[in-house]
Amino acid sequence: MPEKLMPNSKHHAIVIGINDYPLIGLPSLKGPVNDANDFCAWLRDPAGGNLPPENIRRVLSSDAPSGSLFPTPNQAESLFERFIGDYYDGKKEGERLYVFASGHGFGDPSDISKTALYAANARKMLPWHVAVTNYVEWLRRHAVFDEIVLIMDCCRTVNLPYEIREPQYVTCQESVNADSVRYFYAFAARRGNASRERTFADGRVSGIFTRAFIDALKVAAPDSQGNVTGQRLKDHLHNSIGSFAGDVTVKPPDIALDSTQDIIFCTRKKAGVIPVNVSLAPYSGGETIILRDGNFKEIRQVRANASQLTLELEPGLYKIAVKDTGRQKLIEVPDNDQITV
Amino acid sequence: MTKSRSKRQIALTVRAADCLAEVFLVNSRFERIAAGVGSVDAAVTPGLYKARFRVGQVQTDSLIEVGADAEHMVFEGPPVQFDTPVPLPQTMTWRQEHEQAARKESHTIHCRLGSGSQLFLFFRGLAEAASRPWLGVSVHDLDGTLLAGPEQGICDERSAFFALNLEVDPGCYSLRVEEEPGEVYEIFVSTLSGWQTQVFALAEQSWLPGVGAFRAALPVASVLTAAIGTGFDPSVVSVRQSELLRLGLLHGRNILAKAGLDSVLAEQPLNPMTAVFAAHVLLRQEDAALTAELVKHVDRCVVAAMPDLVAALPVSGGLPVFVLPPMLRSSWQRIMEAAGKEKAAISPGSVVEQLKDGVLNTPLWLLRRR
Numbered sequence: 285m286p287e288k289l290m291p292n293s294k295h296h297a298i299v300i301g302i303n304d305y306p307l308i309g310l311p312s313l314k315g316p317v318n319d320a321n322d323f324c325a326w327l328r329d330p331a332g333g334n335l336p337p338e339n340i341r342r343v344l345s346s347d348a349p350s351g352s353l354f355p356t357p358n359q360a361e362s363l364f365e366r367f368i369g370d371y372y373d374g375k376k377e378g379e380r381l382y383v384f385a386s387g388h389g390f391g392d393p394s395d396i397s398k399t400a401l402y403a404a405n406a407r408k409m410l411p412w413h414v415a416v417t418n419y420v421e422w423l424r425r426h427a428v429f430d431e432i433v434l435i436m437d438c439c440r441t442v443n444l445p446y447e448i449r450e451p452q453y454v455t456c457q458e459s460v461n462a463d464s465v466r467y468f469y470a471f472a473a474r475r476g477n478a479s480r481e482r483t484f485a486d487g488r489v490s491g492i493f494t495r496a497f498i499d500a501l502k503v504a505a506p507d508s509q510g511n512v513t514g515q516r517l518k519d520h521l522h523n524s525i526g527s528f529a530g531d532v533t534v535k536p537p538d539i540a541l542d543s544t545q546d547i548i549f550c551t552r553k554k555a556g557v558i559p560v561n562v563s564l565a566p567y568s569g570g571e572t573i574i575l576r577d578g579n580f581k582e583i584r585q586v587r588a589n590a591s592q593l594t595l596e597l598e599p600g601l602y603k604i605a606v607k608d609t610g611r612q613k614l615i616e617v618p619d620n621d622q623i624t625v
Numbered sequence: 626m627t628k629s630r631s632k633r634q635i636a637l638t639v640r641a642a643d644c645l646a647e648v649f650l651v652n653s654r655f656e657r658i659a660a661g662v663g664s665v666d667a668a669v670t671p672g673l674y675k676a677r678f679r680v681g682q683v684q685t686d687s688l689i690e691v692g693a694d695a696e697h698m699v700f701e702g703p704p705v706q707f708d709t710p711v712p713l714p715q716t717m718t719w720r721q722e723h724e725q726a727a728r729k730e731s732h733t734i735h736c737r738l739g740s741g742s743q744l745f746l747f748f749r750g751l752a753e754a755a756s757r758p759w760l761g762v763s764v765h766d767l768d769g770t771l772l773a774g775p776e777q778g779i780c781d782e783r784s785a786f787f788a789l790n791l792e793v794d795p796g797c798y799s800l801r802v803e804e805e806p807g808e809v810y811e812i813f814v815s816t817l818s819g820w821q822t823q824v825f826a827l828a829e830q831s832w833l834p835g836v837g838a839f840r841a842a843l844p845v846a847s848v849l850t851a852a853i854g855t856g857f858d859p860s861v862v863s864v865r866q867s868e869l870l871r872l873g874l875l876h877g878r879n880i881l882a883k884a885g886l887d888s889v890l891a892e893q894p895l896n897p898m899t900a901v902f903a904a905h906v907l908l909r910q911e912d913a914a915l916t917a918e919l920v921k922h923v924d925r926c927v928v929a930a931m932p933d934l935v936a937a938l939p940v941s942g943g944l945p946v947f948v949l950p951p952m953l954r955s956s957w958q959r960i961m962e963a964a965g966k967e968k969a970a971i972s973p974g975s976v977v978e979q980l981k982d983g984v985l986n987t988p989l990w991l992l993r994r995r
Binding site for chain 2: 394444535577578579599619
């Protein structure tokens with residue numbers, strides 16, 4: 285039986301997913317609630333975040349009847365209140381905070397670091413919003429947690445008249461240990477750009493970035509110590525996101541971390557595997573496929589009993605060749621999951 | 626105990642098609658092993674590598690096989706198909722009819738309002754809804770007097786472009802777009818003696834929230850300069866260079882290294898807008914050495930006529946006095962900071978002084994709501 289790990293009781297999470305914005309004229313989304321639920325599933329997973337369920341606080345637009353303008357800024361921001369309140373009371377909250385936010389969002393016109401999620405009751409002339417990055421930065425500045433992981437799957441387009449309002453917390457002036465707080469901030473889009481959602485092969489609509497991010501959490505290669513670090517996730521995501529985009533054009537995500545004090549998301553002995561469908565064309569029967577890794581080391585010889593076969597490969601670069609023919613191809617996994625050689 | 630002999634190292638050079646494109650090299654585990662602009666050099670063991678070429682927010686990847694039988698391998702990357710308002714070949718937004726029209730109309734004076742410099746506008750649409758990119762467009766002097774509108778230019782709905790070439794006195798002009806009734810925004814455009822200032826914009830759904838109309842997108846417009854008589858010629862090196870620098874500035878990328886600056890400076894006389902963009906990219910990079918190199922090559926008369934260069938480059942002599950507004954938001958910020966520290970003066974009663982209200986925070990151009 286696999287060893288059952290104790291939950292990470294000092295890890296906490298805030299999860300926000302908003303699909304509907306009936307007043308502001310923005311189209312309804314189908315992905316954010318799914319994204320929030322998928323991320324919560326990873327958080328609960330003993331092989332993933334391994335958080336006890338009571339440490340995951342979430343607000344989803346699907347928690348209220350359709351058309352009820354839920355959540356408003358206060359309803360979403362209340363998730364942060366406890367941690368800010370506890371700081372004033374002198375309580376150390378925990379080791380790590382995850383903040384996940386998905387929905388329509390925007391970037392501040394004058395401060396490139398600020399990104400907010402529109403609240404469900406946003407209107408054109410009253411763009412109510414949740415100042416997510418402001419809260420996260422407050423928590424970092426005040427070292428409420430040792431580590432902060434922020435994931436925002438939302439647009440960061442700039443609407444010049446819309447500024448992100450500072451929440452009504454008190455800012456402490458005294459020096460705190462913010463520099464020691466490890467952080468990993470991942471945005472689906474860089475400032476000024478849009479994030480995208482699409483329907484995936486399983487029939488569900490998801491944010492492309494969230495799908496790619498959760499996949500990276502599950503399959504990204506660990507370092508030599510078996511740690512899946514923020515840098516490993518970043519490297520993996522920058523190379524895998526295109527494979528999740530389908531026909532949609534996505535621009536590079538924006539991921540910030542301090543590699544000198546990286547966060548360990550999970551540990552595993554080796555990377556997860558991804559199915560790669562290989563078609564042989566032409567196929568005369570009985571060809572042998574030779575697979576070499578990125579150092580030209582032969583890692584597999586497979587006799588093809590049909591014109592199509594599936595190889596389970598870890599993320600990386602490979603050279604695939606048909607033995608005794610000149611046919612060969614360089615492939616990137618997961619970017620090339622359907623190849624013909 | 627002796628160390629085992631390490632694997633053979635091959636000198637790998639990866640070159641981008643554009644000297645101002647970013648280049649990243651990763652190994653087969655997606656670990657970045659080299660990064661640079663224009664090209665990168667790395668000593669690598671035989672194996673598979675991935676090169677990524679990036680312009681602004683667009684990137685193209687290539688897989689590279691480095692064999693054991695070469696001492697040195699050079700890989701030439703493909704051009705990155707970026708998007709731009711300028712009808713440049715080898716870009717995502719190139720349309721042949723737009724390139725031809727821009728070439729032709731930039732040689733035609735549509736309206737004479739002065740002499741010595743030209744202001745050429747070329748706005749275009751790529752979608753059916755954007756087939757009238759001239760809607761809401763007007764050119765004014767700094768007093769607000771209307772100088773020209775769509776009726777003075779070429780409005781071609783079938784090919785979705787608007788062209789207007791004005792002969793004007795060297796100076797600064799206000800280019801306005803009415804996004805919706807009563808919502809007018811302006812950028813400022815400098816013209817120089819002997820030069821044609823070219824403004825390119827794509828008609829896009831208004832950047833104002835809730836406004837569905839398609840209008841020329843001023844916040845991400847392109848501004849180029851060409852010597853009078855040459856018109857728009859996308860084969861000129863400085864056209865692509867200026868555009869790459871503009872995209873670097875727009876997206877906050879550090880894209881100007883020594884080799885890139887050398888290629889920029891190879892063209893003489895230095896193109897004024899290329900100099901403006903280069904100066905501001907270097908300002909962002911806080912690279913004093915390359916800035917000093919740039920200063921040596923910029924014509925002093927051009928600097929004096931362009932507030933964007935005065936704001937960005939170290940000036941010798943007296944306190945700079947700003948009478949005319951700059952084009953770039955970063956210049957505006959520099960001017961305001963310098964004025965606050967009494968290191969620059971703003972001429973009383975000038976447009977610059979009046980501008981303090983209504984300036985919007987944009988990543989590129991100084992944009993004002995009228």
